[in-house]
Amino acid sequence: MDDLYREIIIEHYKNPSYRGHLDPHDISFADNNPLCGDHIQIDLRVDKDGKVTEARFDGHGCAISQASADLLVESVIGKSLDEVKALNKQHILDLLGIDLGPVRLKCALLSLKVLKAGVYGLGEASDSLVE
Amino acid sequence: MSFNLQQIRKDFPILEREVHPGIKVVYLDSTATSQKPVSVIEAMDDFYRRSNANIHRGVHVLAEEATAMYEQARVKIAKFINAPSAHQIVYTRNTTESINLVAYTWARANLKSGDLIILTEMEHHSNLVPWHILAAERGVRLEFIPVTGDGLLDIDAYRSLLSQGPKLVSFTHMSNVLGTITPAQEIIRMAHEAGAITILDGAQSVPHLKVDVQKLDADFLAFSAHKMCGPTGIGALYGKTALLEAMPPFLGGGDMIKEVKLRSFRPNSIPAKFEAGTPAIAESVGFGAAVDYLASIGMEEISAHEHEIIDYALERLEEIPGLKLFGPTADKKGGVASFTFEGIHPHDVAQILDRDGIAVRAGHHCAQPLHEKFGISATTRASFYLYSTKDEVDKLVDGIYKVKKVFG
Numbered sequence: 001m002d003d004l005y006r007e008i009i010i011e012h013y014k015n016p017s018y019r020g021h022l023d024p025h026d027i028s029f030a031d032n033n034p035l036c037g038d039h040i041q042i043d044l045r046v047d048k049d050g051k052v053t054e055a056r057f058d059g060h061g062c063a064i065s066q067a068s069a070d071l072l073v074e075s076v077i078g079k080s081l082d083e084v085k086a087l088n089k090q091h092i093l094d095l096l097g098i099d100l101g102p103v104r105l106k107c108a109l110l111s112l113k114v115l116k117a118g119v120y121g122l123g124e125a126s127d128s129l130v131e
Numbered sequence: 132m133s134f135n136l137q138q139i140r141k142d143f144p145i146l147e148r149e150v151h152p153g154i155k156v157v158y159l160d161s162t163a164t165s166q167k168p169v170s171v172i173e174a175m176d177d178f179y180r181r182s183n184a185n186i187h188r189g190v191h192v193l194a195e196e197a198t199a200m201y202e203q204a205r206v207k208i209a210k211f212i213n214a215p216s217a218h219q220i221v222y223t224r225n226t227t228e229s230i231n232l233v234a235y236t237w238a239r240a241n242l243k244s245g246d247l248i249i250l251t252e253m254e255h256h257s258n259l260v261p262w263h264i265l266a267a268e269r270g271v272r273l274e275f276i277p278v279t280g281d282g283l284l285d286i287d288a289y290r291s292l293l294s295q296g297p298k299l300v301s302f303t304h305m306s307n308v309l310g311t312i313t314p315a316q317e318i319i320r321m322a323h324e325a326g327a328i329t330i331l332d333g334a335q336s337v338p339h340l341k342v343d344v345q346k347l348d349a350d351f352l353a354f355s356a357h358k359m360c361g362p363t364g365i366g367a368l369y370g371k372t373a374l375l376e377a378m379p380p381f382l383g384g385g386d387m388i389k390e391v392k393l394r395s396f397r398p399n400s401i402p403a404k405f406e407a408g409t410p411a412i413a414e415s416v417g418f419g420a421a422v423d424y425l426a427s428i429g430m431e432e433i434s435a436h437e438h439e440i441i442d443y444a445l446e447r448l449e450e451i452p453g454l455k456l457f458g459p460t461a462d463k464k465g466g467v468a469s470f471t472f473e474g475i476h477p478h479d480v481a482q483i484l485d486r487d488g489i490a491v492r493a494g495h496h497c498a499q500p501l502h503e504k505f506g507i508s509a510t511t512r513a514s515f516y517l518y519s520t521k522d523e524v525d526k527l528v529d530g531i532y533k534v535k536k537v538f539g
Contacts, residue, residue: 004482005479005482005483010537010539014538014539037494037495060508061476061478062476062477062479062482063475063476063479064478064479104478104482
């Protein structure tokens, strides 16, 4: 339980490195977690080979949701869109270095849902994207 | 019986539970659901061990016993809210189903396009969404009594809404977020003068206050067992006899009929008309035991205790720099304290409090429009009941200071 607010999470929550917007961008998507009102938007720039060259997130919500978004965005820079499509729940848990119960898992996975819905060009971010 | 807090706490075995090694639960989430006393747990256990059978029409001993227990609980519940008779108590699954029952039967039989329903801005989703659905289907109009900055209903605005000739006024007796106790008797009287029927959402009031449907002149009262020391899965709808009798049935099936032909049926009399299918029988027994338990302590005593706790809680919470409380002053509310703290997300606050075993709720508490009104997406909510102590309030306050430390 104490792990939940490890320094890395508090640090990324308070001083995110990748908070902001990209203008212009190649991919942009935003969604909410209706349960707690968390909101995340992710912007990506992608080169001609389909590699992510730049990524930013913005939004508001709990420390877990915002820190995961910062860590996730950092982790996808340099990855191909196919690699991004293959990311799952475990990737987020590895980034956070903690295990999460079902309620907080939703907070942690919001950014990945948003990212994948954007990359797949979907109208809506669904839970099935991050299982 | 006098109010003995130590004895009361002993009645609730879960309060001894260690939720983390060496850390006992500090349960401040009774507005979501209350804990259950031994007498309720044992009544249900005993029912399954000794008396379990399906009710009605069985002539064997167990069926007769189960039927008698199911109906005795109804009598107890009726008495608890001072209903004139037990057949005015319809068993439902919960408050939500009770409100939906009225929406699907009375409202669909009596309301047409353009008719006005008055709600309030502090309603739980369960008293909003059934009316949204009806509005989309029937074209009824919805208007809302505004909530003032200090968390009260604007009665002057209500008076002017009444001049538009509403057919129904459906409102909460106690806000599950602000704790505001609404002037139900006055609101109902004014509605009746304007020719409207009323639904009182008693989910938070019936567990905590002496609610007397005759004194209030309530047309309908909806409440849930699980928030008043009883089990989940059962609630009740009280209605005036003439209204219930004139209403069409709700769900169709067994028990709600007098006679069934291949192509037609005749509905049963009330309350069976609204109780299709095998109901929550053991839960009704638990509901009856819960009402017995609360009555044995006394609702006035319970209210007085909660008032003492919320008074103390507001005083202690107000001392914390950066903490903002929502809702009226202690004299106008029940045992609910919702707050925001220094821009730290309520989920984070609740999660850190949980380390010390403190159980609070974080989110919009099924009252999203109310949160939007106050310009926030979520709050942390601590709520109290007959078993809550000042020591638990102190633990909450200490916990909030720890939150501050974690977030530096």
